Amino acid sequence: MRSPWKLLALPAREPIRRWVLGAFPRGGGGLIEYDRPMGDPGLFGPDSATWRVHADFPGMLAGGLAALMLQTLHPLALAGVWDHSNFRDDLVGRLRRTTTFVSGTTYAPRDQAMMLIERVRTIHAQVRGKAEDGRPYAADDPHLLTWVHVTEAYSFLQGFRRYSHVQLPAGAADRYYDEVRRVAEALGAREVPASEAQINGYFRRVRAELSFTARSREVLGVLSRVRLPVPVAGLSRDVFLQAGAALLPAWAESMLERTPLQRAQAGLAARALWSVAPVFRAALPDGIASRACSRMGVPAESLQRWH
Template identity: 70%
Template structure:
């Protein structure tokens, strides 16, 4: 069944469904072409531009991050109380895609405006968990949790599917770069290296739990119909490939069965095989190539790591 998808898709169908289903500018309101020369929050010399350009790793990584986020009772309560995830999980994925795409590639003013918009929304998201613990979406600790799960998953997706080795120094630089978005949203004490992320996960694990609400959100996720050809098959490939990106401790907390782990390994191998087709199909399309042209850089440059730079002081590039 899984091999069927690999043989039946080609470049043009891939391009159409990626840009249609998971556009980083679904409403056409973001101008990735102007002003000329505007590098946005990161610019073409960043690691972030390269890692976020890889569609298979980003979609599988986004699904992995959602799975991890169901383990935090406070973060999960916000989703449970303030979203219609049962009816619009695809919408949530699209909104995440738009936010990540815009804060990565859009000109600075547009990226900062979107961050401000999300901060205002967060101000209305608060309540109590099942056991009466208060939560708020603008809690710096919760913002850090959401950010770290996403950044870790995106990096894991790139490492698994991009056919491009990621040295430790590049991984450290990625974490140091992307934390500026989390900090602009209000996160604090955001890990800035791979070692700091490992320490963060070790420290937070005692506060995580697999609950009935976790199970329900994951049930909805397992049945989501992606707006793409071969919807159920595509979902299974990306969802199980996302499982393969989870840290071992997260898979244990989520109670993944031996069968699920086998499916994850198979899906990851299939997506790895399919990744060059996605790369070829999207080479000249989408916001990555548009943003590269905006700053006068060939899109092909995104396949090479940028030259080393001095490590920035925390928050230095966020202003």
């Protein structure tokens, strides 16, 4: 018997499918083959917490946007984006490249996942400069790599918790953090937090390095105006952006100087996204996670169960 959400999604299946694929085309530009070789688990495999968390599209998109907001608070990490990225003109392209990297390192066969990691390492080796205060920065600095990783992993997990409609079992958060640090360490990060307690401790320690600057404001302004190539682009952006802001920890909301009105808008958007999130899942039965499951000979529905 079909679930009520699948029945509800039938009329919306194609519009939602076109929405997602229009904004985030699959396959990494044809460079990633998710369907073979058969039996290759990649870096994680179908029994991992990572495959489950990253299979939830609404939580991942909202989480990715939350991670971008957090990342604007680190002056050295932001300097690399400021000096070496065309984020002002092609923020959508940057979001797509990040999506390709995360989906590829999560679900692609191992050799292809490592190829993506090596490509990013090569790019990072060329990103160097000086921040506004004259301090040198390098994108392959292990400390900065850890910051970027932690903001993303934290935000993705919070997105899953908030929007997936799946109860996270005891210990699953620690398992997720312990798994995903493999990618950060392969990129060159060191002392990567491996549990929820360690993540919380890391945020407490790193806060002294963070600040909300004019550059932070400008990047957030660009993000607030981004137009995804989808229907009702402004509305779609605002819902996901505010739903992402709803995932921010309280200390980050304060640092980002979010007003009571903005926090109220984030709460409304979070409730709206929670309401429609199951429709996204029902309308995307053949996503990248499903293809990876087929490669491993397991049903995609198994990613909705935890064990």
